[in-house]
Amino acid sequence: MADDNADTLLLEEIPLGDGKRLGRATLNAPKALNSLSLDMIRRLTPQLRDWDADPDVVCILLEGAGEKAFCAGGDIVRIYHGMRAMAGEGDGDADYPDAFFTDEYRLDYTIHCLATPTIAWGDGIVMGGGMGILQGASYRVVTENTRMAMPEIGIGLFPDVGATWFLNRMPGRTGLFLGLTGAQINAGDALFCNLADRFLPAESGDDLIERLAAAADWTEPHRVVDGVLRRLAHESGAQPPHSTVRQHLDTINEATDAATLSEIVAAIRALESRDDKWLTRAAKTLDGGCPTTAALVHEQIRRGAHLSLKQCFMRELKMAAQCIRHPDFAEGIRALLIDKDGKPAWRYQSVAEIPEDYIEAHFEAPWDGEHPLADLPAEQP
Incomplete structure (x- = not known):
């Protein structure tokens, strides 16, 4: 994806009733599954702030172009080449x-803090960086095509973009399980x-915009947006697909209920023997x-349970900056997307081998002076 291609982010304003407007931002890189580049991030963040400050913009819509993805993550190939340059190669x-990472987290935090009703249309693939955008929205819409994951276990990163916050707010220990397995x-x-907040058929996207445009009174924007989404869901009669996570909640909680990470990993790996494709795939991915990454996920969730949203992003930036400077992240990208051999040579072969100080180093800032996200505003009460 070319960073300097302005067409990778489409911005428009749609007239609504009462002289108001809807701000529409479309991630427009369908061949790359709408993966985020730094250029897209740096254009979207100030636009969202401008819309939020404009009293005549009463709704914001975030969506992805094409039929396959809302957003599949970040531009990790360019990150890989940047990491190689940091090491004096390439x-x-x-x-x-x-x-x-600094600007991506700033974007995600900005979305979380928008006062203007913000709809994220999570149709298709929503992974990694796409989750960071979706989870900040006030109305997170999913469809029959939605496929979500935080798959960082496969590339040597960790579930970021605010995952410390949202994984800790899931039922039982499902957040830990999904972070460890990338399921x-x-x-x-x-x-x-x-x-997610609302399930709608993928075909109802245009209808959503038409109904918002037809609303005459925008005195209470959140009431209008919530009402439109509720009516669309009710009138469609569509039901979301069966929840595999709900079905396996007891199994997930049992497998992740152990005193050490090594025991948790062993219990999840044992699920591969179950006659269940979803559990088997999850166990194989962890294996x-x-x-x-597994060790970072375990510590990230444990240490982040009581952090504020701002603290979550600030800590994750330390972790991301350290992953940039440690070998596994670059190795994971190499194996998956560069050489595509599917054989990453991880620094450690098991969680039991990893020294405590090696993981601890990932929670320390690699920079001198003030934290790059120290200027983020406090969350609204």
Whole structure:
């Protein structure tokens, strides 16, 4: 994806009743599954702030172009080349990785704090960076096509973009399980796990905009948006798919109920023997995933249970900056997307081998001076 291509982000305003407007932002890189580039992030963030400050913009809509994805994540290939440049190899931009994560988290936090009703149309693939955008919206819509995941276990990163916040707010220990396994979930799962607010048929996207445009009184924008979404859901009669996570909640809680991470990993791996495709796939993904990521997920969720949203993003930036400077993240991208050999050589072969100070280092700032996100505003009460 070309960073300097302005067409990768489409911005428009749609007239509504009462002289108001809807701000519509479309991630427009369908061939790349609408993955985020730094250019897209840096254009979208100030536009959202401008819309939020404009009293005549009473609703914001975030969506992805094409039929396959809302947003499949970030531009990790360019991040990879940036990491290589940081190590003195290749011709990538050594400043890109740090800048990307800093600005991405700033965008995600901005969405969380928008006062203007914000709808995220989570149709298709919603993974990694796409989850960061969707989870900040006031109205998170999913469809029959929705496929969600935080798949960082496969590339040596960790569930970021605010996952410390939203994984800790899921039923039981499902957040830990999904973080460790990168398991994909559907719209029914998303609703059960508090990762979505409303289920609508994918074909109702145009109808949503038409109904918003037809609303005459925008004195209470949230009431209008909520009412339109509720009526659409009721009139469609559509039901979300069966929730596999709900079905396996007891199994998930049992497998993740152990004193040590090694015991949890062993219990999840044992699920591969179950006659269940979803559990088997989850166990296999963990088995082939990055042990350092597993350790980071475990500590991230444990340490982040009582953090504020701002604190979550600030801590995750420390972790991301350290992953940039440690070997597994680059190795995971290499194996998956560069050489595509599917054989990452992780630094440690099991969670039991990882020294405590190695994980602890991932929670320390690699920079001197003030935290790059220290200026984020406090959350609204």
